[in-house]
Amino acid sequence: MRLLLVEDDTRLADGIATDLRQAGFAVDTATDGIDAEYLGRAQEYDAVILDLGLPGKPGLDVLRSWRDSGLVMPVLILTARDAWTERVLGLKSGADDYLGKPFHFEELSARLDALLRRSLGRAAPELCVAGLRLDEERQHVRRADGVEVELTNTEFRLLRYLMSHPDKLLSKSRLTEHVYEADRDRDSNVLEVYVRRLREKIGKEHIETRRGQGYLFRSRP
Amino acid sequence: MNSLERRFVLGLAVTLLAVFAVLFWGSVTAVRSLSEAYVLARLEHDAEALVGAFWVNPRGQARLRDGRITPIYQQPLSGHYFILTTADGTLIRSRSLWDENLDTPVVAAGQVVAYQGPGPGGQRLQLRAAGYRKGGLSFTLTVAEDLAPMAAQIRRFQIVGLSILGLALLAIVLIQRYVLRRGFRALDQVKDELRQVSAGGLAQLQMGPVEIQPLTGELNRLLKQLQQRLQRSRQALGNLAHALKAPLSLLTRDLDALDLPERDRQRLAGQLDRISLLIERELKRARFAGEGGGQHFVPRQHVPELLDALRQIYRGRGLDIRGDDLPEAMLPFDYEDMLELLGNLLDNACKWASRRVELRITLDDGMRIKVSDDGPGVPEAERDSLLRRGGRLDEQEAGHGLGLAIVKDMVADYGGTVELCKSSALGGLEVGVVLPFPRHPG
Numbered sequence: 001m002r003l004l005l006v007e008d009d010t011r012l013a014d015g016i017a018t019d020l021r022q023a024g025f026a027v028d029t030a031t032d033g034i035d036a037e038y039l040g041r042a043q044e045y046d047a048v049i050l051d052l053g054l055p056g057k058p059g060l061d062v063l064r065s066w067r068d069s070g071l072v073m074p075v076l077i078l079t080a081r082d083a084w085t086e087r088v089l090g091l092k093s094g095a096d097d098y099l100g101k102p103f104h105f106e107e108l109s110a111r112l113d114a115l116l117r118r119s120l121g122r123a124a125p126e127l128c129v130a131g132l133r134l135d136e137e138r139q140h141v142r143r144a145d146g147v148e149v150e151l152t153n154t155e156f157r158l159l160r161y162l163m164s165h166p167d168k169l170l171s172k173s174r175l176t177e178h179v180y181e182a183d184r185d186r187d188s189n190v191l192e193v194y195v196r197r198l199r200e201k202i203g204k205e206h207i208e209t210r211r212g213q214g215y216l217f218r219s220r221p
Numbered sequence: 222m223n224s225l226e227r228r229f230v231l232g233l234a235v236t237l238l239a240v241f242a243v244l245f246w247g248s249v250t251a252v253r254s255l256s257e258a259y260v261l262a263r264l265e266h267d268a269e270a271l272v273g274a275f276w277v278n279p280r281g282q283a284r285l286r287d288g289r290i291t292p293i294y295q296q297p298l299s300g301h302y303f304i305l306t307t308a309d310g311t312l313i314r315s316r317s318l319w320d321e322n323l324d325t326p327v328v329a330a331g332q333v334v335a336y337q338g339p340g341p342g343g344q345r346l347q348l349r350a351a352g353y354r355k356g357g358l359s360f361t362l363t364v365a366e367d368l369a370p371m372a373a374q375i376r377r378f379q380i381v382g383l384s385i386l387g388l389a390l391l392a393i394v395l396i397q398r399y400v401l402r403r404g405f406r407a408l409d410q411v412k413d414e415l416r417q418v419s420a421g422g423l424a425q426l427q428m429g430p431v432e433i434q435p436l437t438g439e440l441n442r443l444l445k446q447l448q449q450r451l452q453r454s455r456q457a458l459g460n461l462a463h464a465l466k467a468p469l470s471l472l473t474r475d476l477d478a479l480d481l482p483e484r485d486r487q488r489l490a491g492q493l494d495r496i497s498l499l500i501e502r503e504l505k506r507a508r509f510a511g512e513g514g515g516q517h518f519v520p521r522q523h524v525p526e527l528l529d530a531l532r533q534i535y536r537g538r539g540l541d542i543r544g545d546d547l548p549e550a551m552l553p554f555d556y557e558d559m560l561e562l563l564g565n566l567l568d569n570a571c572k573w574a575s576r577r578v579e580l581r582i583t584l585d586d587g588m589r590i591k592v593s594d595d596g597p598g599v600p601e602a603e604r605d606s607l608l609r610r611g612g613r614l615d616e617q618e619a620g621h622g623l624g625l626a627i628v629k630d631m632v633a634d635y636g637g638t639v640e641l642c643k644s645s646a647l648g649g650l651e652v653g654v655v656l657p658f659p660r661h662p663g
Contacts, residue, residue, distance in 0.1 A: 009467040015474045053463050080466035081459055084527065084564030085557045091530040098534060101466040102473045102497055114537045 001046040001116060001161060002026040002178045006036040006062070007078070008054050016049070019105045024139055024156045026181045033057025040066050045073050046178060047115055049108070052079040052090070060093050067094035074115040078108065120164050129163045130206055130219050136160070141202060149201045154179065158194050162207065162217035171214035226401050234394050241386045245379075252378055256371045257347065261335055264349040264364045267291065271303055271364070277356035283311045293317070298341055300367030307360040325363040328352035340367060407433050411440070418444060419659075462504050469497060502630060518559040520547040520582050527560055527567070528580070535571045542571065544580035552588060553659055558631060563590065565628050566652055570594035577647055587637070587657040593644035594651075604641040625652075632656065 003025045007013035010031055017027045028043070030036035033056040040048060040062070052059035063075055074096045079086075082100025090098050096118075097111050113136065127134040131144030139156040142148045151159060157179045162170070172191055179191075195215060199207055208216045274289035283305065293301045294315040304325050305313040314322075321341035328334055330352040340346035350363040407429045417423040425444060426437045476489055528544050535542070552559075563580070570578045573596030581591040625639075632639050637656040644651035 009471075012467050012471045012474070015471055015478075019474065019478070080463040083459075083557065084530075084560040087534075087564065088526050088530045088560065091533050092526065096533065098530075102470040102493070105474060105477055118537060 001157065001164075002028070002043070002181070003112075004036070004039055004043070004045045004048045005029045006031075006033075006049065006054065006059065007051045008032060009051075016105070016108070019109075021153070023109055024136070024153060024160060026157060026179055028181055031055075033059065033062045037062045037065060040071060040073075041069070044177065047074045047076065047112060047119070049076050049078050049112070050095070052077060052081050052086070060090065063090075063095060064093050074119045076108075076111060076115055078103070116164075127160065127163050129166050129217070132163065132202060132206065134160060134163055143202060151201070154194055155198055155201070158191075159198055159202070162198075162215070166217050166219040169210060169214055169216050175215065226398065226405070229401060230394055230398050233397055234390065237390050237393060241390060245382060245386060248382060249375070249379055252375055256375065260347050260366055260368070260371060261349060264347065264366055267294075267301070267303070268349060268351055268362050268364045271305070271362055272353055272355065275305070275353075275355055275360075277358055283307050283313060283358055283360060285313055290315075300340075300344060300369070302340070302346070302365040304363045305360055306363075307358055311360075323348070323363065323365060325361065326350050328361045330354040330359050337368070340365060344369060345372075404430075404432075411437055415440070424448070458504055462500070465500055469493070469500070498626065502626065516556040518552045518554045518556045519549070520552070521549040523556055523560060524563065524580070524582070527563055531564075531567050531571055531578075534568075538571075539576075540571055540574055541577045542567070542580075543578070544582075547582055548584050550584060552584075554588065554635070554656065558635075562628055562631050562654070563592075565625070566590065566592040566654070569625060570596070570650070570652070573597065574649060579647060587655055590652075590654040590656075592652045593647045594649040595644070595647040596649040598643055598649045599641060601643075628652075628654070 001024070003020060005013060005017055005020065005027050007016065007029065008031050013029050013031060017029055020027045028039060028045075030039050031054075033054040035056070036050070036054065036059075037057060039045075050059050050063060054062070059077065059079070063077075066073075066075075075094065076097045076099060077090045077095045078099050078101065079090075080101045082098070087098045096115055099108060099111060127136065133142040134140075135142065135148075139151050139153070140148050141151060141159060158175065161175065161178050176191055195207060195209075206218060208218055210216060270289065270291065271285065274286045276284055276286060278284050285305070291301075293299050294303060294317050296317055297319045298321075299317045301315070302318045302323065303315045304318070304323055305311075306325060306327065308327075318341065323340065323346075324338060325348075326334060328350045333349065333351040335347070335349050337345065337347055344367045346365040347368050348363055348365045350361055352359065352361050354360075411426060411429060411433060414423055414426045418426070425441045428434050428437050473490075473493055476486065476493060479486070481489070524544055524547050528542055532540070532542050567578060567580060570592050571594070574594035575596055577595045579591075579593050581589075583589045629639055632654055635656045637654060640653040642651050642653065643649075
């Protein structure tokens, strides 16, 4: 899952980004409203964490302009301006959730998970497809045979994205976009390496290769 | 009492009284001198008639021809008298004098003397003595007339005049008082409008009549300044909150990331939560507009938006958040304060509810808010400490349990009360808040 984090305080942004990466997200950051608006349009994000008091362009204006041009990714507003009048205004302007500062990362993470689940139309808190059970907190996967396998951060990201979109043809570029951050190496060979490692860990039958098209995660292997 | 109306009416009455007194004195004097002149003119005519009736008989005695004397001089004590004295001492008196006598001077021929003196029966007489010479005899003819009938006329004139002037004075004072009160009614309107302003129903005053326009204009300027200042200070506080919360977020984050023994972590986290609570409390309190601050609160208009926002925030939990029969009235409470109050109450209820949250707002001599949930509730023994401690603080909700503490602060600032009890309908906690309507002196 790839997130856009918009926060003008760079130290706080770095801190949150680190935590989010540890939690298995690819994170791009923007520190002003104009960059944020551009990134939100240029890249398909799975969710956005948006501060309101931004230099360049106010967060609410950025949000409205996204929504006006039909962008529907979940947006969580994370702001110090958390009076209820401001919350009401933020949610009316198209935000999906609102979190006031200061906050605990677990709270942010829990809300983010809920948003992502909702946007993928998933009700259960645990990601569970084709006999595989993904423990998002510990970044483990439990196979149908009951064996728990540890995943590296990138493996976890890749598997989570695959399991979130079962039976859908996912191109290599789409997978790369949602698993890696903007400034990382996007050699598609690297992706192939990770897919191969995943297959070793969870079993070959789950991930099907469509030559020249991409990969498909099967809900019924 | 320092009353403009009393001062004005008193001043008017004193002025009018002085003017009327001069007028009255002038008219009475004029009437008196006119009537005296009139009496003297008649006496002169009578004297001429008497002189015409005067003849000297062959014996050289002065006589009056009876037939040519006006009958009024014949009736006893009629008030019209004459006495004719010749140089040789002959005395002819009118029959009306009966046996009374009058003091009469001797006046040289061609001279006239007019004076007043006592008459028969206590009468006050106007006398006219004139010297004549006829038929070789010099004589003084004194004609007199009782002044009583004229004095009575003058008194009647005085009474009528005085009552007309008195009535006029009363009428003028009453009319002026009425006009003044009508004028002051414009000020009453300003007063009413100011009351509405302080209740939050009006932003500016109407200008009113020309005379009070400088006043209303100045008040409007002041009101605008006040609103601008409130807005500026709110903005400044918002900025301060923003500035303080970023480092606080970072500290919270760093602390969470540190590998500390659980006891130390909790101790530090507790201090950070305390700082958050203090900042939050003080900001909310300072930002809090209090009675009659900014925009007034209309439950029917403002609450549904808040409920929608909460439904969106708690969408994942499928909560049934209800607020039915909201009052349509415009209430004298600040809209932002009320949204903050209700937002905190409802958010707290939503955190603990399992399926349902219900909001009720009713009006009597104040606004009554009831927020109930179907959560686990709070044991009676812990309810007081819950309000004191501020929020349902526990491990999971640490740093987010400021809700009830803020509610308590705001309610205290509005002079209201907060009560916690078990919800009879939903079974969870019910928070009841009563905010009295602000009272105005007068």
